[in-house]
Amino acid sequence: MEKTDKIIPFSEVTKFHGHVCPGSALGYRVGEIAIHKLILPRAIDEELLAVVENDSCSLDAIQVVTGCTMGKGNLIFKDHGKQAYTFMNRKTGEAVRISLKDSIDSVDPEFAAARQEAFSNRATEEDKKEFERIKTRLSEKILDAPVEDLFKVERVEMEFPEEARIFKSVRCSKCGEMVAEHRARVENGKLVCIPCFHEYSRN
Incomplete structure (x- = not known):
């Protein structure tokens, strides 16, 4: 083999x-x-x-x-x-x-x-x-x-994505752990990580 x-x-x-x-x-x-x-x-x-x-x-x-x-x-x-x-x-x-x-x-x-x-x-x-x-x-x-x-x-013809970037880290206001800023969410005016984010839904 x-x-x-x-x-x-x-x-x-x-x-x-x-x-x-x-x-x-x-x-x-x-x-x-x-x-x-x-x-x-x-x-x-x-x-x-x-x-x-x-x-x-x-x-x-x-x-x-x-x-x-x-x-x-x-x-x-x-x-x-x-x-x-x-x-x-x-x-x-x-x-x-x-x-x-x-x-x-x-x-x-x-x-x-x-x-x-x-x-x-x-x-x-x-x-x-x-x-x-x-x-x-x-x-x-x-x-x-x-x-x-x-x-x-x-x-194939493809649009090339931009090269990888390094983002700053911010602290989640709920769990206190660091998260890349482009993955953070805003909840009640504060930055939170995705696991801590409560997504709004009326369903």
């Missing part, structure tokens, strides 16, 4: 993520495609920007392969529940969108049934071992499959 001929070996993803799974394999391929299409090494600061539309295991792989992270501000999460990923090169203005053509289960039809059995109340140790075997097999298939079999890859 090692991909030493690629940008970063898959073992680095596994080391970071903690285990091998179809999601991390998928994210590895996505990151690999993005770098090849945009002709970039791993991200230098915010030169490469990733917009991801799910919070699955694939995100760990994308961070390792591309260097895009939430902490640096060049990984933006949109909770759309879609296996779709858009990468932008700030230097060239190019952008590419990579989306999964079909369900991961379609790559290995035995996977869904094995997963359901392994997580059922009646699952035996043998069922769990079989699931791990099929999960590894599916991960290997994803790593080795031709790009066009798995993904739709297209050049």
Whole structure:
């Protein structure tokens, strides 16, 4: 399963993520495609920007392969529940969108049934071992499959978001904890954090 001929070996993803799974394999391929299409090494600061539309295991792989992270501000999460990923090169203005053509289960039809059995109340140790075997097999298939079999890859026109900014912190007047000023809310003329904010509603 090692991909030493690629940008970063898959073992680095596994080391970071903690285990091998179809999601991390998928994210590895996505990151690999993005770098090849945009002709970039791993991200230098915010030169490469990733917009991801799910919070699955694939995100760990994308961070390792591309260097895009939430902490640096060049990984933006949109909770759309879609296996779709858009990468932008700030230097060239190019952008590419990579989306999964079909369900991961379609790559290995035995996977869904094995997963359901392994997580059922009646699952035996043998069922769990079989699931791990099929999960590894599916991960290997994803790593080795031709790009066009798995993904739709297209050049897109995107408006680039501004680079990450550092905001001042202010103190919440209710809990006393510090909060970035752009996330603070005003309640009765005082600054409060989001958890302390009582949103007005007449419903």
